Amino acid sequence: MARYILRRLISVIPTLIGVTFVIFMFQRLIPGDPAVAMLGEHAAPENIARIREQLGLNRPLFLDRDSLVQGDLGGFFDSQYVRYLSRLVKLDLGNSIHRRIPVAETLGLRFPATVELALLSMLIAIFVGIPVGIISAARRNSLIDGVSMMGSLVGVSMPIFWLGLMEIMLFAVILGWLPTGGRLSTGVQIQSITGLYLVDSLLTWNIPGFVDALKHIIMPAIALATIPMAIIARMTRSSMLDVMQEDYIRTATAKGLAERVVLFRHALKNAFLPVITIIGIQAGTLMAGAVLTETIFSWPGIGKWVYDAILGRDYPIVQGGTLLIAIIFVFFNLLVDISYAFLDPRIHYD
Amino acid sequence: MNNAAKTLVRVDNLKKYFPIYQGVILQQHVGDIKAVDDVSFVIYQGETLGLVGETGSGKTTVGRTMLRLYEPTAGKIFFEDTDLTEMQGGDLRKIRARMQMIFQDPYASLNPRMTVGSILSAPLEVHGYWKGREKRERVDNLLEMVGLNPDFVNRYPHEFSGGQRQRICIARALALNPDLVVCDEPISSLDVSIQAQVVNLLEELQHKLGLTYLFIAHDLSMVRHISDRMAVMYLGKIVELADRNEIYLRSLHPYTQALMSAVPMPDPDAARSRKRIILEGDIPSPANPPKGCNFNTRCPFAKEICFEQDPDYREIKPGHWVACHFAEDFL
Amino acid sequence: MAEITPQDLFVTDFAVREHRSLWVDAWRRLISSNTARLGLFIVTVFVASATLAHFFWTYDAKTDLDYALKLKPPNLRPTEEISTIHPFGTDKLGRDIFRRTVHGGWNSLRVGLVAVTISLVIGVLLGLLAGFYESMEITQGERVLLQGLVGLSLGGIIAWIGAQWVIALLFGLLGVLSIVFGKFLAGKPVRIALFALGGLLIGGGIGLLGAPMVGLVCGLLGAVLGAILASPLTGTFFSNVVMRAMDIILAFPSYLLAIAIVAFLGPGLEKGMIAIGVVGIPIYARLARSAVLSVAQKEYILAAYSVGEGHDRIIFRHIFPNILSPIIIQATMGLAGAILSAAALGFLGLGAIPPTPEWGAMLGDSYKYLSSGAWWAVLFPGLAIMFSVLGFNLLGDGLRDALDPKLRV
DSSP: OHHHHHHHHHHHHHHHHHHHHHHHHHHHHSSSOHHHHHHOTTSOHHHHHHHHHHTTTTSOSSOOHHHHHTTOHHHHHOSHHHHHHHHHHTTOOOBOTTTOOBHHHHHHHHHHHHHHHHHHHHHHHHHHHHHHHHHHHHTTTSHHHHHHHHHHHHHHHSOHHHHHHHHIIIIIIISOOSOSSSSSOTTOOOOOSSSOHHHHHHHTTOHHHHHHHHHHHHHHHHHHHHHHHHHHHHHHHHHHHHHHHSHHHHHHHHTTOOHHHIIIIIIIHHHHHHHHHHHHHHHHHHHTOOHHHHHHTTOOSHHHHHHHHHHTTOHHHHHHHHHHHHHHHHHHHHHHHHHHHHHOTTOOOO | OOTTSOEEEEEEEEEEEEEEEEOSSSOEEEEEEEEEEEEEEEEETTOEEEEEEOTTSSHHHHHHHHTTSSOOSEEEEEETTEEOTTOOHHHHHHHHTTEEEEOSOTTTSSOTTSOHHHHHHHHHHHHOSOOHHHHHHHHHHHHHHTTOOGGGGGOOGGGSOHHHHHHHHHHHHHTTOOSEEEEESTTTTSOHHHHHHHHHHHHHHHHHHTOEEEEEESOHHHHHHHOSEEEEEETTEEEEEEEHHHHHHSOOSHHHHHHHHTSOOSOHHHHHHSOOOOOOSOOOOTTSOOSSSTTTTTOTTOOGGGGTSOOOOEEEETTEEEOOTTGGGGO | OOOOOGGGGGGGGGGSOOOOOHHHHHHHHHHHOHHHHHHHHHHHHHHHHHHHHHHHSOOOTTTOOOGGGTTOOOBSSOOSSOOSOBTTOBOTTSOBHHHHHHHHHHHHHHHHHHHHHHHHHHHHHHHHHHHHHHHSOOOHHHHHHHHHHHHHHHHHHHHHHHTOTHHHHHHHHHHHHHHHTTTTTTTOHHHHHHHHHHHHIIIIIHHTTTOHHHHHHHHHHHHHHHHHHHSOOOHHHHHHHHHHHHHHHHTSOHHHHHHHHHHHHOSSHHHHHHHHHHHHHHHHHHHHHHHHHHHHTSHHHHHHHHHTOOHHHIIIIIIHHHHHHHHHHHHHHHHHHHHHHHHHHHHTTOSSOTTSOOHHHHHHHHGGGGTTTOOHHHHHHHHHHHHHHHHHHHHHHHHHHHTOTTTOO
16 A cells, blocks of 8 residues: 555656646747846847846756867756756745746745635535535435536536626625625735635634635635536435445345435445545646636636736746646645545555 | 377467566566466367366466467467467468457457447458458358358347357357367356357357367366367366366376366266365465475375476376376376 | 257347447437437537528628627617617627627637547547557567657657767667567666667767767767667557656646647637647547557457457457547537637637637626626626537536446347
8 A cells, every 4th residue: 555655656756847847848938038028128138138147048948068069067957947947956936027026935925815715615515515416316316406417517517707707796796795806805904824814814813804804705715616516516426326226225225224324324435435536636626726716806816826927928937836736736636546545445556 | 089180289388477567666577477387288180179277277378379369478389380489460360360269258259339240251351352242242151150140240249149149259250261269168158058059059160161179168068078188277287188088087187086076967876976076275376376286285185296396297198198296096 | 969950040030139220229318318408409509500600690800899889788679879789788899799699609619629629639549549559469560660769769869969860860770679689688688788888889979979078978878778778668668658748738727738828829719729629638548548448358359359450450440439439428528618618718818819709708808897787798608608518518418328338238
């Protein structure tokens, strides 16, 4: 078992190396010179050249043939890619070209916003999706089943940004109950401990802060939760149905056990494995930040931040942010793989 | 009967090992599953050689390796004096036409998305002798030969019963006029009532077309019925090979004797008076065969030498081969 | 035992079922499902309206402009103020939203089809080959190709350092030689040493033409490459490389990758199609590969082998038709997803260039006006997206039930 986990961890390494390479290549390939983007198109050529030198943009991309020909082995390896990798290893993500703030710092500020949103959405998705799935399976082909399955299909078919807009339209514009965006209303302060405003406000017993944060987060969270909720509900239902066909369930019922006992003690445990897989995958997707939701609700998370950076040719942000997102994604997939080994006693990888 | 007959197939010291890999970063070759471990035999033209053994004895692997469906790890295979072992490409394909196989599972051995007609034409197309109308006639011909209505040529396999599907498999095996047909447990997944029909069909075809069979099975009474000679395998090695009657009545290996004692007899009195040899224990793993004779973990007659030395596979009587240190004692 | 002759067995003819081809069977099952019928209906309406509108109801996006009608609510009857009917209202440039929505369908349909085709063709091909070479023994000819290519490509790197392209060719040759020598000294360190030496000579010898340092580096790298080429590569190696590449693509959340690709390629609906298509490739590759792995175990593949069928025939006549079902289902769902992705890209301002009518772009244009009350500009395009995607999802669901192998006897 430990060997399996170790093997999975090691197999992730080439993928991560490939990811860093792809990220590096990509924003080098995007047309547009960051020095020009920073200084403006009409800046003097000497200034542009100076900035390029500063940013290391005039070193060759991968390897320097010419230094090698001159016998300079060190110079051979001094290239953009190598510098990038060596900084990465030191966890130095560089500074934003446009704002001159270290990337890692901004990441630290914006990441908790995404985490909070993702967490709340997942919780909603799980606590609504799973019960709906169970009830649908238990009352198969009834009205509840039909409605919830159709509902989940609709949920999966709706564009998130549109759902968000509809929410804003209904609750913010027409009814005026909830704010249209942002994380907190102006003037509201919450002491930052974990970076998660809901948690922090409770920890400091800041009830007005809590309410305000809740009002701001509830709409994007519901919008974001819709798709995972629908998928979890469907998966729970189909997995439960598969398990309920098995003979050991029939035996339990024949023994005279109450339906609820049969359902929860016997069926659910075994039906859970595929559901856990789905939850893991969805969590990874959400954690990676939802550009669209963040755009509509002006939510200060990493998704929108990276998106803006891609368009603005702000290389360090793109590198750092994308890397973080990719790592989270890979990490969650890895978690899901490893959880298999623990959850299903039949599976034995060596 | 056989000594003057022509040798169709000869297998010398055939080995087929399946490597086992283990390791965290780089997979290392830590051992092998010795499915076929130094097997030698001869099949004469026109005969039926029965090959029996438990699950895991390697009999299926022998059949498949002989046909080059698996690459042999070591040893040689000769078909009519032509060395098959290293052949590639076009030559191999031509020889393939002369040795065909019938597989065990009639459900899995037919492509569910192809009509019976296409399944049977496939071999004809690959070898290119038959074209157009001749091809269609040949397909109809094949269906009739196995007792199926040629009108069913456009049906799909799922529309047939198990016995009928096996007939289609037989028809496919015969499509290229082979000399040798390896029957790999052809009746094991059929209903008992159908088994007899299929075996009779096989016998009739052998008689009509002059076929040679390697009949692999674990149903001893059926194998007895159809075989001229029989070979018994255990854990990758042949433990005994002889004429059918010799094996049944005068077997010289303890394993064969145990097997024969378990064959059901229709006469209740004879059955009652027969001594039943029951083997203790399970077959050891083919990845880790015991030192000495492979059978020493279960043999009721095992002596010290059996745990030290692997017995030679020797011809103890003309036409009767055994691999046991004490075979003479049973004569 | 009485001899039963084959002739007597015609009696079993009656046991055979009524003849139905497999696809007809599946179609019947599809039609009988309510959800599938609904899905089919929606899809037909969508495709029909989009196609008919595109070919018969002309619309020139560039000239459609009327500031006087800016942001008017829907009206079903002409009034003194507004002389024309606008069932869905007008947008910020006074354009009729209904008309743009119907025409937008054509763009969404196009994007969906092209994107899915790209993902499918490339993904299935890769997955098919990966799965196949993982299960089957690789022939000598294919092995020569693989070794040669690996030698050529890795040798190319060394060749670039040494600035002598002939190095790449020589390494390709070295790879092929490895096959030619076949079993000679197989697995022994002597062989690895020999090939490493060869690599050293090729890299170092020719690299020296540049400069001593170059020769040194090339020589060392060449020795390593030689050692790798010494043992013939297996089909599993090829499969692993392909699936790793897929993993790397999958390591990025799809929206991020799509955005990055569009940023690289530039705006435009066609670029959006490519981006969405590329992002989808690994899904089909994984699907195809796992389907191939399960089919390749079946005995009819072995039977095809024993009859003498070559790899090409086995792949296309035996394996491919049997992996179609999950691919078709995925393609239908994938179409739904592609339409959603296209809308997302359009919303963000990537993808469709204004003034092309595209549902996501229409939403992107109009959502700022939501707070001033222009709900119609946001509601209707979104509904259009939702319904078309729903249609494909329903259809896909129905297909999954219809093509379910468990139902097939």
